Amino acid sequence: MTYLAHERYCDEIAHQVSQLRELVASGADLAARVPTCPDWSLEQLVRHMGGALRWAGTMVRTQAQEMVPPDQVPLGGGPEAQGDPAALDAWLAETGELVVGALREAGPETKVWTWTGVNTSGFWARRMAHEITVHRADAALTVGVPYEVAPEIAADALDEWLELVEWAQRTGAREWATGLRGPARSIHLHATDADPALHAEWLVEVGDEGVYWRRGHEKATVALRGPLTSVLLAFYRRLPLDSPGLEVVGEREVLDRWLEQASFG
Numbered sequence: 001m002t003y004l005a006h007e008r009y010c011d012e013i014a015h016q017v018s019q020l021r022e023l024v025a026s027g028a029d030l031a032a033r034v035p036t037c038p039d040w041s042l043e044q045l046v047r048h049m050g051g052a053l054r055w056a057g058t059m060v061r062t063q064a065q066e067m068v069p070p071d072q073v074p075l076g077g078g079p080e081a082q083g084d085p086a087a088l089d090a091w092l093a094e095t096g097e098l099v100v101g102a103l104r105e106a107g108p109e110t111k112v113w114t115w116t117g118v119n120t121s122g123f124w125a126r127r128m129a130h131e132i133t134v135h136r137a138d139a140a141l142t143v144g145v146p147y148e149v150a151p152e153i154a155a156d157a158l159d160e161w162l163e164l165v166e167w168a169q170r171t172g173a174r175e176w177a178t179g180l181r182g183p184a185r186s187i188h189l190h191a192t193d194a195d196p197a198l199h200a201e202w203l204v205e206v207g208d209e210g211v212y213w214r215r216g217h218e219k220a221t222v223a224l225r226g227p228l229t230s231v232l233l234a235f236y237r238r239l240p241l242d243s244p245g246l247e248v249v250g251e252r253e254v255l256d257r258w259l260e261q262a263s264f265g
Helices: 006-024 042-062 085-106 121-143 151-171 175-180 228-235 252-261
Strands: 037-041 185-191 201-207 210-215 222-226 247-250
Touching: 006 042, 006 085, 006 121, 037 042, 042 085, 042 121, 085 121, 121 151, 151 175, 151 185, 151 201, 151 210, 151 228, 175 210, 175 252, 185 228, 185 252, 222 228, 222 252, 247 252
Parallel strands: 185 222
Antiparallel strands: 185 201, 201 210, 222 247
16 A cells, blocks of 8 residues: 655644634634534534644654553643633644654654554554544534545545554454444445546445455445545545535445444544
8 A cells, every 4th residue: 555655644734733723713613513523512622633633743752662641641631721712723733833843753664652553653644644634624514614635635544544444353453343244245435526646436345254445446336426525524424425516326225334333433
């Protein structure tokens, strides 16, 4: 599998932090419920995302060889002041500088603990780039502002998600992964607006032996078609399958079952 360059992930984290800061500073209601994460307010979502970045940045900076407890991360829970956009923005700005600085200094090959066994700083650069990409979508959907993400980031986020599902099934690390096994079925994801050079199509095969996937245009039990950003968000359960621009062709219940089961939340 070909990943993006380490610096590209670092750049994306910096960009997404900047975009999230703009949203926080825009006068958005920090108490608003996040429709895609209904247990959180917008402020709680931002604090969660910033805390995750600080946690990853702390492990990279210290080259931790075991998990650092989140409660040991300085300001991991956010600023002391609640409901203060200026304080939240300043905390986010510092968060971005800390994590991106740590990742750039470490490069992609520094040995660092991760929860998948791929113990490199490069794992955290990629994971945090996609974590904030999706959570900024949560924030944008809460506020009702347009959301787009660079095509190469969106495509790589789908790759990573499928890799994590494979990992969960292979290792037994997530109980839900065993439920994906069963009669042979397949899902085709097709980004209709992507540059052909990006090869933004995926085939996910599920059967008694588990989950396998590859890039490519192939017939499947069910297909999800639409703009790349929308396909990404739908596959992450951030957009309903009947959202404008999306089309489901074939046995929709196969896709519904996948979306119900494949979750790291």
